[in-house]
Amino acid sequence: MEPQIEFEMRNVHKTFFGVKALTGVSLVLKSGSVLGLIGQNGAGKSTLMNIMGGVHSPEQGEMFLAGKPFRPKRPRDAVEAGIGFIHQELNLFTNLSVDENIFIDGFPRLARTPFIDRKRIREKTKELLDRLDLDVSPRAIVESLSPGERQLVEIAKVLATDASIIIFDEPTTSLTARETERLFSVITKLKERGAAVVYISHILGDVVNLADDIAVLRDGALVATGPVADFPVPKMITAMIGRDFHSIFPERHAKPGDKEAFRVENLSQPGIVGDISLAVRKGEILGVFGLMGSGRTELARMVFGLDEFESGSVFVDSAPLPKHDLASSISAGLGFVTENRREEGLLMPLSISENIGLVSLPDFCKGMLRLVDRKAMYGKSAIAADELKVKAGSYERQSAKSLSGGNQQKVVIAKWMMARPKVLIMDEPTRGIDVAAKFEVYTIMNELAAKGTGVLFISSEIEELMGIADRIIVMSRGELVGSFGREEFDQERIMKAAFRQEEEVEEAV
C-alpha cells in the first residue's frame, strides 16, 4: 500500500507572550508510518502537539487532515477528527474500572433507559484489550493495575475512538523493560493497520528502533527531517543541540577522597530489602544499578528516613542516624532527590525561589519570632539557581509547574545544594529530561563530588552509571548482588548480576 499523506502542517507559527514557540514548522504524517519527533525540552514539541490537538491555535499557517483544511477549536474537535494522544501523565480515574475509563465521555446506553449498557462496554473493552495483548479484566479497578498496564489502558482509550493519527508523548517513562517491549509491538501493529504514529521520546535508541522518519525540533523550528536510516544517534544529538556533541558524559577530574561520608550497615526490612551494607566516600559517586522493582527506591527511602526498617544502621560522617527521623537525617547532612519530581520533589504552584529555599528554610528564620527573611532567601535561591543555570524568566514569580522537566530537576537539586548536604541520594535524576539537561545534571554531580559530597546515584540506565560513577553496586530483589570498580565496568557483567544470571532464563520467559 502506497502511504497516503494523512496529515500536513504548513508553515505554522505560534508565539506565547512575545516568545516564539514555533516558527514556520511544516510537517507531514503518512499513514502506516511512524514519525520520531525529537528535540530538547522547550524545543516546541509540546506546543506542536497542542496545536494539533486543538489546545492552542496557530497564529499563522495551515493544517490539513486527509487533504481537507483542519482548524480545531477545542481538544474535542481533534479527538472527533481522529487524532489521539497518549500523554506522559496518565489521565485515568483510579477509582473506576477499566471499561468505565474507556467510555467515560460517552457511555452506550441500554435502549430507552438512562442506564449504561454494561455488557456492551465490557465486551468492547475486552476487544480493545485483546488487541493490546493486555490480560486484565475490563471490570478491574484501575487502582489495582501497574503503571505499565495503566499506560496500555490509556492506549486502549485512544483505540476506542478509532483514531487514524496517534501521538505518543514519552510513553515509556513509567514502564518496565518488558512493558516497553509490549508497547512497541502495539505501535508496530498500529502502524501495520495504517495509523499515522508520532512518537516523541528522549530515549533515542527507542526512536531509532521504532521510527520510519525522524523530525528534529530546535528552538521552535524544524531543523532536520528525513528517513531514520540517515540519522545515526550522534547526528540526532547534533541536530537537537545545534552543536557537535563529543561526549554524553562530562569528564571526571576529581578523585574520590579516602574519608568515609556515609555508611549503611546490615539494613533489613522483611519483604523489601535484606542485609544491605554499603559505604560512600567523600567525593565519590556510587552508582546503584537495579531493574525496576529491585528495591532501589525502597532502600533510598529507608536510608533517608522516610520509611521504616527493621534492623541495621545508617551513619553520616561516622555518626549514627536515628531511625525513621527525617529531620535529623537532613540536619545530619543527607539529601534526597526523589525519582518523582512532580509529586515528591516540588511544590508545583510555588515559585522557583520558594522551592529552592524550602529545605534550608530554618537557616533564614531570623529574630525572636523566627520570621522568614524572604529577601535573604530569595537572594541565596537566585545564586543557587544561577549556578545550576535554571532557565526561567523570574525565579520569584515563575512557578515550578511552568518549567520544563530538565529545569524542574535543576530546581530540586538546587534545593538540596542550598542545604549543603554531605551525602546526596539521587534516584533516577535524569529520567524524562533531554540530552543537554542530562549532561548538565551529570556536570552538577561531578562538581558536587569535587567539593567532597558523597553521591549515591540510583539509575536503571546502565550507560549513565558507567559514564559517571566511580563504583557501581547492583541490587536485585532487595539484595546487593554485585559491586564493580571503575576498571571492572562491563555492561554485560553488570546486567547479568542484576538478572542474577542463573535466573536469566526464567526472567526472559
Place this chain on the structure above:
Amino acid sequence: MKDLFGKFSKTALRNTTPILFVLLFVIFGIIAPRFLTVKNLEIIVSNASYIGIIAVGMTFVLLTGGIDLSVGAVMYVSAVVMGLAVNQAGLPVVVGLVACLAVGLVFGIVNALLITRFHVVPFIATLITLTAGRGVGLLLTKSKAVDFGDEITLMATMRVGGLIQLNIFIFALVVLIAALYLGWTGAGRRLYAVGNDPEAAKKAGLKTDLITASTYLISGLCAALGGFVTIAQLGRVNAGFGQGDEFDAIAAAVLGGASLFGGVGSIFPGTVLGTIMIQMIQAGLVFANLDLYIQPVVMAAIIFFAVFLDSFRSTQLEKLERRNIMKLTEQ
C-alpha cells in the same frame, strides 16, 4: 496458611463497616433481648429514614470532594414554607410538598452557583446558605413554631401497600434511585471521575462544573424531602428544627465509607448502613439503660472507633498490597 490469613484479613479490612454493624447488632441483642424485635428494628429504620435521605444527598456532594453544611437549615426553611403554604394559604398538601421541594432546589442552586460560578469553597459557600436559610426561616415564622394538621401527621401512620411505613418507603425509594444513578448511569460514573481527579476529568472533556453543581441540587432536594418526612412524623416545626442534622448526615456518609476527599463512597450499602448504624447505636444505648448523659459520649466513642478502623484499614490495606520484592526470590 499464611496466604489464607492474608486473604481473610484483606476481606475483613475491606468490610470493616458491615462487620462493625453486625457486631453492634449482636452485642445490643445480647445486652437487651428486646432490642431484636421486629417492631424495634422497624422503629430504628424509621427513625433513621430522614437523616438517611439527607445523607444520600450528602454522599453525592462528598463524592465530588465537596461538603454541604446547609442541609439542616434547608430542611428547616422548606418545612416552614410547606407549613405556611398549607396552614396559612390553605393550599393542598401536594402543592405544599412541591413548594417544599422547590425551596430545597433553590438553595441547592444557590450553593451550586456560589461554588462553581463564584469559586467560593464549598465549606464557606454552604456555611453562608446555612446562615441565610436559618435567617429566612426565622423571618417567615417570627421564630414561632408552625403546627401541621391531621392531613399531614396522619401520613406518618400510613403504610404503603399496608406494610411499609411511608417514611421508610420514601427512604428506600431515594436510596434505590440514588444507587441506580450513581452505579448505572453515565452521569453517576462521571461523578466518581470528577471526585477522583478533577483535573483529569476536565482534560477528558467532562463538564466538571455542571457535574459538581448537580450534586448540590440533589443535596438540596434531599434535604427538603428529609424535612417533609420529619414534619409528617413530628407534626410541628420549631426554630430548632433540623439544627445539627448536617453533622449526622456527614457522619452517616463517612461511617458508610465516603471519603471527604471525594471519589470514594457508595449509597448502598455504604451510606444506608452508616445511617442505620448511628440510629442503632442511639437506640441500643437506650435499651442498654445507659445514663442519658453518658450516651452522647459513648456514641462519639463508637463513631471514632469506626472512623479509626477505617483509617487503620487504609494503611493496612496499603501494606498488604505493597509489592513484596523479596518474596519473589523465594518463589
